[in-house]
């Protein structure tokens with residue numbers, strides 16, 4: 001099957017063509033094309049995503065990406081400027097392409113943005129692929145199944161994956177621990193009660209005067225903390241010892257706020273900033289890793305899966321990989337380039353949704369659950 005994936009839930013406009021084969025227990029995927037237009041530069045001056053601006057960007061980017069994806073063949077990450085410049089490039093009419101499924105994100109996310117993707121899916125299906133089925137797809141399933149995207153050193157993650165597995169899904173909008181009995185049978189064990197992990201990274205970054213998105217900035221700054229700098233700060237690890245699998249990050253964020261109130265930043269506070277970033281990151285990772293391991297132990301997990309935008313964080317990846325190894329569990333995670341929002345993960349989630357015969361309504365649902 002050939003799947004066209006469409007992702008517009010937040011600040012990335014993304015289209016992908018993915019080939020899928022195999023039964024639902026052992027699907028195989030091949031990414032033919034993936035194009036992502038990031039809106040980071042547009043939203044950066046505002047310190048976060050502005051929904052109406054994002055909606056306009058999606059409306060502009062979708063037809064351009066569509067023209068481009070049927071005209072070029074290699075993976076490309078485009079910024080809006082590059083896309084503007086690409087306007088004049090000739091693109092082949094995609095009429096000779098066969099598409100079986102149009103998988104489009106219907107939620108969760110920003111509803112005005114989701115609608116852009118849904119309306120676009122309907123339009124292109126009508127105009128170019130009348131035989132294709134539109135499969136409304138859950139964005140969280142995209143992250144959840146992203147580890148199935150082809151990886152260099154792991155021929156196909158599914159060949160190695162052993163169940164049961166515990167998955168930690170950490171993004172800008174979600175922090176969820178999932179028990180997976182198989183690829184398609186799963187249940188949520190816990191989630192954040194307030195801020196998502198990525199949201200906490202972004203908010204703390206803003207307190208430190210760092211640009212949006214804050215996660216990569218915090219990580220970069222935390223790395224600069226010199227081991228010779230003996231001074232350390234210890235921030236609280238909320239809900240670490242609670243017996244449930246829920247998370248809370250707002251207390252940690254407030255602790256950083258109070259610390260900075262008592263130790264105000266000046267133009268020369270580079271060391272202090274690095275110290276705060278490192279201490280915050282350590283506290284957040286401690287909670288995420290400890291709870292994931294506890295769930296893995298309780299449910300006798302054979303594998304641990306990490307996904308979502310925050311899974312790009314090297315400190316989190318290597319800590320979870322290390323502890324999984326010690327416990328004899330397999331650690332599986334898509335390469336960082338597939339952890340952020342992208343349409344390839346939506347295409348594979350769409351395939352699994354279709355094979356499972358699960359049907360979501362063809363309308364935006366900002367708070368769709370996993």
Ligand code: KG4
Nearest residue numbers: 171172173198213215216309310313340341
């Ligand atoms: O999954 P994603 O691309 O979008 C959502 O579905 O939310 O995740 C975006 C989030 C942002 O909060 C961003 O700051 C965070 O992922 N993030 C990181 C890193 N890279 C991205 N957080 C910590 N460390 C990183 N290296």
Ligand code: ZN
Nearest residue numbers: 143171340341
């Ligand atoms: Zn996402």
